[in-house]
Amino acid sequence: IFIILTLSCAYQCKKSNKGTSTENGNEASRRNAHPMADVTIDSAQTKKYLQTYRERQELALGIKRFYTARNYKVAWVAEKGPIPHAEKFINRLEHADTDGLRPKDYRIDELKNLVDKARSSGSDEDITNLDLLLTTEFSRYAAQLNSGITRFEKEETGWLVKVAPTNYDSLLNVVLTDNSADPFVKVEPDHKEYAQLKKALNAYRSFASSGGWPLLSGITKLKIGDTSEQVVKLRERLTMTGEFRTGAANFFNPKVFDRYLEIAVKEFQTTHGLDPDGVVAGKTLTALNKTVNERVQQMMVNMERWRLMPKKFTPTYFLVNVPEFKLHVYDEGKEAFNMRVVVGKEFKSTPIFSDKLEYIVFSPYWNVPKSITLEEVLPAMEKNPNFLNKMNMEVVKGWDPKKAMVVNASQVPWANIEDERFDYWVRQKPGKNNPLGLVKFIFPNSNNVYLHDTPNDYLFNQVRRDFSHGCIRVSDPLHVAKFLLKDKPQWTEQKIKEAMNKGEEQYVNVTKVPVYILYFTTWVDNEGKLQVRDDIYGLDKALAARLGA
Incomplete structure (x- = not known):
C-alpha cells in the first residue's frame, strides 16, 4: 500500500x-512574441475612455494627439512592465500638496492597483488601462500645476492676464524622455518666484505640523521697555520666522521688551508692508496673530497665481504688484528699477490684466469720466457758471481725443448725458494741476487704465497707497519716460522735461513693452525673506474658496 x-x-x-x-x-x-511595449490601444477605446469624465474631455485633444503620434502604442510600459516614470509620477501625485495641490483630486489608488495588475498578469487589457489612466492623470496634473486649477474661471476670479495655451502632450513627451531623478519637475511653472514660494510653503507646513507659533493674547500694545509674559511669546514667534536672531535674548529677564526685540519687530513690519515703528499694536498685532495655516493658505493662493502666468517673460517688461503698491521695471531679464505707485481704492479697484505699452502722452488732457461729470462737475457748474474756467476745463465733442472739437458748454444737451450716443466730454487742459500730471503712459485696454504722473506727490509717502479711481500713479514719471525712450537718442532728458511742461499735448510712439498688472500678497524677495501684504481687494479669500484651500 x-x-x-x-x-x-x-x-x-x-x-x-x-x-x-x-x-x-x-x-x-x-511575452517574447508580443512584448508589453508593443501593446497598442484601440482608437475607439481611447475615444470612449476620454468621454467618461468632463476633465478628460477638456484634455482629450492633446491625449488623442499624443497617442496618434505614437501609432497608439503604449507609452508608460516597456518590455518587462511599467517604466520607472510610472512610479515616479504616482509618487508625485501622492505629494501634490507640496505644490499646493490636493492629492485626493487624483486617482492614485486606481493607478497603484493597475500597476500591480500589469506586473502580475501583463494582460493587454491591464496594460492599456494603465497607460490610458497614467496619460490622462498626467494631463490633469500638468494642466493644474502648469496652467492653474482655476484656468477656466478667469472672469470669475478677475485674473485677466493673457497666456498662451500649453500642449500637455508635448510636455509629456519631454518628461518621458528625461531619465533624471525627478523628470516631473519640468511640469512646474518655470518662475523662480514659484519655486521660492513652494519652499516657503513646505517650511510653514513644518511649523504647522509642530503646533504652529504662539499667538499673543490679553494685550493691545507692546513696546520697548514693557515687561510681560506676552513678550516671551513674541520673541518665540519672531524666532520661528527668522526676524529674531537666536542668542539676542535678554538674559536678565526674558519678559522684557528690549532693543533686540524692537529690531526684530521692525523687520517683521517691513516685510509685511507696515510702518516700521517697532511697536506691537493695531495692524502689527493682527499680522502677528495670523495663524500658520492662514499663511499656508495665502501661499497656496499666490502659487496658483504664478500657475496662471505666462510661461516666460520677455526680457523687457513692466510689472505692477497692486497689493505692494509698487512698479517693477525689468530690462534684459533683470530688474532695472522700481518705484512706488498709487492704485485704485477697493470700490474703484485696479483691474488685474496684461497688455502692451504703446505710446506716451506728454502734457495730457484729462478726459473726465462721465460718472464724475454727472456726480460732481454738473452740480458744480449749476452753482458756479464760471466753474469750468476756474478748473481749467473745457467741453469737447467727439470720441477721438485727437479730433475732438471744443464747444460752448451752454449749448450741450446735458439731460442726455447717460445716453450711449452722447458724445460730449468735459476735459481738463494740460497743466501742473491736471490729475494726470505732466505725462501718461498708454497700453490700450478695455479697462481704460494706464500709468500716469500726479500733482499729489505727498500720497507716495503713505504706507498704504490705494487712493485712485483705478489708474496707476507713478512716483517718478521722468524715469519711466527716459527708459521707454532710451532707443530714441533725440529724446534727451532735457527734451522730455520740455515736453512734459510745454502745456501742449504730444503723442510719442515707443517700442511696445508688455505690462502686467498683478496681485501677489506674498512672495520671497531677493534676500530670501518672505514678504506679506494685505489682501486689499479681498481677492485672496475669493480664490482660496475656489481652490478649496
Whole structure:
C-alpha cells in the first residue's frame, strides 16, 4: 500500500509540475512574441475612455494627439512592465500638496492597483488601462500645476492676464524622455518666484505640523521697555520666522521688551508692508496673530497665481504688484528699477490684466469720466457758471481725443448725458494741476487704465497707497519716460522735461513693452525673506474658496 501511495503522489506531483511548466512557458513565449511595449490601444477605446469624465474631455485633444503620434502604442510600459516614470509620477501625485495641490483630486489608488495588475498578469487589457489612466492623470496634473486649477474661471476670479495655451502632450513627451531623478519637475511653472514660494510653503507646513507659533493674547500694545509674559511669546514667534536672531535674548529677564526685540519687530513690519515703528499694536498685532495655516493658505493662493502666468517673460517688461503698491521695471531679464505707485481704492479697484505699452502722452488732457461729470462737475457748474474756467476745463465733442472739437458748454444737451450716443466730454487742459500730471503712459485696454504722473506727490509717502479711481500713479514719471525712450537718442532728458511742461499735448510712439498688472500678497524677495501684504481687494479669500484651500 505504501509503495502504491508513493508512486501515486510522485505521478501527481510530476503531472502538476509539468502543467505549471507548460503554463509558465506559454506566458513567457507570449511575452517574447508580443512584448508589453508593443501593446497598442484601440482608437475607439481611447475615444470612449476620454468621454467618461468632463476633465478628460477638456484634455482629450492633446491625449488623442499624443497617442496618434505614437501609432497608439503604449507609452508608460516597456518590455518587462511599467517604466520607472510610472512610479515616479504616482509618487508625485501622492505629494501634490507640496505644490499646493490636493492629492485626493487624483486617482492614485486606481493607478497603484493597475500597476500591480500589469506586473502580475501583463494582460493587454491591464496594460492599456494603465497607460490610458497614467496619460490622462498626467494631463490633469500638468494642466493644474502648469496652467492653474482655476484656468477656466478667469472672469470669475478677475485674473485677466493673457497666456498662451500649453500642449500637455508635448510636455509629456519631454518628461518621458528625461531619465533624471525627478523628470516631473519640468511640469512646474518655470518662475523662480514659484519655486521660492513652494519652499516657503513646505517650511510653514513644518511649523504647522509642530503646533504652529504662539499667538499673543490679553494685550493691545507692546513696546520697548514693557515687561510681560506676552513678550516671551513674541520673541518665540519672531524666532520661528527668522526676524529674531537666536542668542539676542535678554538674559536678565526674558519678559522684557528690549532693543533686540524692537529690531526684530521692525523687520517683521517691513516685510509685511507696515510702518516700521517697532511697536506691537493695531495692524502689527493682527499680522502677528495670523495663524500658520492662514499663511499656508495665502501661499497656496499666490502659487496658483504664478500657475496662471505666462510661461516666460520677455526680457523687457513692466510689472505692477497692486497689493505692494509698487512698479517693477525689468530690462534684459533683470530688474532695472522700481518705484512706488498709487492704485485704485477697493470700490474703484485696479483691474488685474496684461497688455502692451504703446505710446506716451506728454502734457495730457484729462478726459473726465462721465460718472464724475454727472456726480460732481454738473452740480458744480449749476452753482458756479464760471466753474469750468476756474478748473481749467473745457467741453469737447467727439470720441477721438485727437479730433475732438471744443464747444460752448451752454449749448450741450446735458439731460442726455447717460445716453450711449452722447458724445460730449468735459476735459481738463494740460497743466501742473491736471490729475494726470505732466505725462501718461498708454497700453490700450478695455479697462481704460494706464500709468500716469500726479500733482499729489505727498500720497507716495503713505504706507498704504490705494487712493485712485483705478489708474496707476507713478512716483517718478521722468524715469519711466527716459527708459521707454532710451532707443530714441533725440529724446534727451532735457527734451522730455520740455515736453512734459510745454502745456501742449504730444503723442510719442515707443517700442511696445508688455505690462502686467498683478496681485501677489506674498512672495520671497531677493534676500530670501518672505514678504506679506494685505489682501486689499479681498481677492485672496475669493480664490482660496475656489481652490478649496
